[in-house]
Amino acid sequence: MAATAETVKTVKSVTDEYKHGFVTDIEVERAPRGLNEDVIRFISEKKNEPAWMLEWRLKAYRTWVERFLPASDPTWARVTYPQIDYQNAYYYAAPKTKERPKSLDEIDPALLRTYEKLGIPLKEQEMLAGVAVDAIFDSISVATTYKEKLAEMGIIFCSFSEAVQEHPELVREYLGTVVPYADNFFATLNSAAFSDGSFVYIPPGVRCPMELSTYFRINAENTGQFERTLIIADKGSYVSYLEGCTAPMRDENQLHAAVVELITLDDAEIKYSTIQNWYPGDENGKGGIYNFVTKRGACRGKYSKISWTQVETGAAITWKYPSCILQGDNSVGEFSSVAITNNYQQADTGTKMIHIGKNTRSTIISKGIAAGHGQNTYRGLVRVLPKATNARNYTQCDSLLLGDKCGAHTVPYIEVRNRTAKVEHEATTSKISDDQLFYCKQRGLSAEDAVTMIVNGFCKQVLQELPMEFAVEAQKLVGISLEGSVG
């Protein structure tokens, strides 16, 4: 449910435009093409931001221009793409009204087939595809109800822009403390030009009663290509946050550079789940989203915990390393990932676990599946600093290859500077064995179903980490993502 509705915002925005190019007939307020200080001032002004926010953006912009731009995009990841012309893009467009398709008949049949496979009811399909129905209002009213309930508990859950206005003290205290404005090429670009995103604050001792998802956030629309998310779990609190959705997401912006910062204080826990299914390009590798994301969490407090779960099936290029900085003693970091690359998709994804505090623990489970001409790389760092006595890490990276044109790569970095650390890394790469396939087919399954089933078994360890409603859809998504890779 959560997943399906989350899609509303994206698919809705697409369907028409994608087919027919970027028609902008309705009043659009745009910053001029390219990025410079004036554009940043324009963005900041549009959002009515306080001076400190503008200063921060400008600081980031200057760093980006001086330090990062001359050296060009980072090249260390195993992904290739044509040089991006950063001055040939729009960095701000006000929310625009779109012409919606009048019925499902106008929707791309391929998209509809996918919905069907995901088991989305007709009514919801209409919503997802952005057909102009009233259903959309239901979701707003649902969201409003939840919002009131959350507010009662002292939970702040709003758009980032709103937080800058309403809770500047919290934003100022935490923004950029996990991912500094000068962190890396894409994070710095985001810091300068971020559009919007989510802000969550869970007060001490509060257990958030529901999974938070952008679905429930009224101003979720048009967060744009530079999303910025900040989640703070104060002492003893807990929150589970969902991002993305299973239905195919299409977007007009090719480059996405989001930044997510998580902070947990003493005894707090954040569970962050992502399903990423951006447009991956066609089967010849044309088009598709570049997803260059910086996600990082800091376990500031003792006994705090951050877990990242991700299912990455979309995007032409994924460049993403959700990380944990385990500062607090006895803090815990987890990373569970399924990454699927089919056709010409490329994924270079993994995590960083930085052990700073004593008795810190981390677990990394990564399942990479490559099919077609897909290139799938796990890149992860486990670093145990001298003070991290009794740190513990367990890493398991498995790769599955479907077809002889794809590639699966494993690049772990393990840096240990404390002898009491116990660090283990295991990785395997294999294909689906003929025996397994034969067995399934002999029981009457088609080759495609058999592969889906086996791949789902392969990913089970990760999928079961997802919140219930996500998990079911994620399983179907795995099968859909691999379509055309068998036979």
Add this chain to the structure above:
Amino acid sequence: MTTEQTPGAPYLAQFAQVKAKLPGRRLSWLKDLRQGAIERFVSLGFPTLKIEEWKYTSLSPLTKTVFGPASQEANGRAEEGLRRFLLGEQPCHRLVFVNGRHRPDLSHVGSLPAGVTITSLAAMLEAEPELLEPHFGGEDQSDGQALVALNTAFMADGAVVKLAQGAALEAPVHLIFLATTQGGPAAHHPRNLILAEPGSSAAIFESYGGVGTESYWTNVVTQVKAGRNAAIRHYKLQCEGAEAFHIAITQADLESGSSYTSFVMSMGGRLSRNEIAARLNGTGVDCRLNGVYLARDRQHMDTSTRIEHAKPGGLSREVYKGVIDGEAHAVFHGKIVVCPDAQKTDAHQLNENLLLSERARIDTKPELEIHADDVKCSHGANAGELDSEALFYLRTRGLEEERARSLLIEAFVAEMIDGVETEAVRSNLRKFVSSWLPTVANGKGAA
């Protein structure tokens, strides 16, 4: 600023001085090769941390010093330094190189079966240079290619082991490289060639050591070419002097059905790096790379291996174990590449590290790059201290703490040494391991 940017510049000047004295100076192809190599070195410069494969090994201690050509003056230190490296009673064919040059007086090559040649590179360049020409100057993609180029420019000597088709050498070939220079840091650039024609077999053992506390630099390149169904066992002991720099690159080209078994034990030197690049160019190759690194004090020890499965049906097994004590920093970088063609590849790699002290440090990076689907590849890496339960068990049996620790470390390493097939080499390596252990047992580095 310019001096900082080009630490390679002094070597260009040196090259101009010594090139007329290098062996094979009358061979025009070699002259061109050397000239091209030094230019290549200067343009590439010393590897820096920015190069992924050198991420954890900074050569700045090496590049701060300018190493001159090694002096060939005999100073009588060689005989004494040689003793501990000798294989004892067992028969072997021994070539000794002191300060980079062959010393026939210290060498001993026994009677050889037909088709086997064991000689020095300098002698070969005089006698039959045409045999060597095809083996130099091929395209070099190794991670340390700048240093290979430097070696090519300056190489003065080394061992050439040539095995004709079907030749089987019983006794191991023992190559000993000893540094005895005094008065200023010196560099030597040995170049070894092991050319095994189809169906031949041999065991080769390289030993590196130094006498005294001078700083010197061994920059060695060893090329192994194993023809169809050839079987090469290749052992190496790196026990250089405490202030030495040791950079070694072994390139093994393996043809169909051949087998290559390598074992490397590193324990000496201030900063050392052992790089092995094995290319499985034919089908059904059996490649095994094993080794042990023992680091303590402020040593920096880098092991870098690359196994490239280019053709189907290859098997590779790799196990490296490290013991790190004191303030030592060990690095393991093992890469397995499976090319699109190399279906039915079976590759396994393991790296285990034992950290003995507070300040010991390990950076390990096992890496898989796989472009074929019908493969079985896996790797594992771990790091930690001695198993407290095993330690406790031994203590309950009445062993003192230090003795118990020493025993466990020995067992950790012995498992690897036991896998060395050639008996003479195995017992020699054991001796070196136990000479390393007592320091640990005395608790010098152990907390």
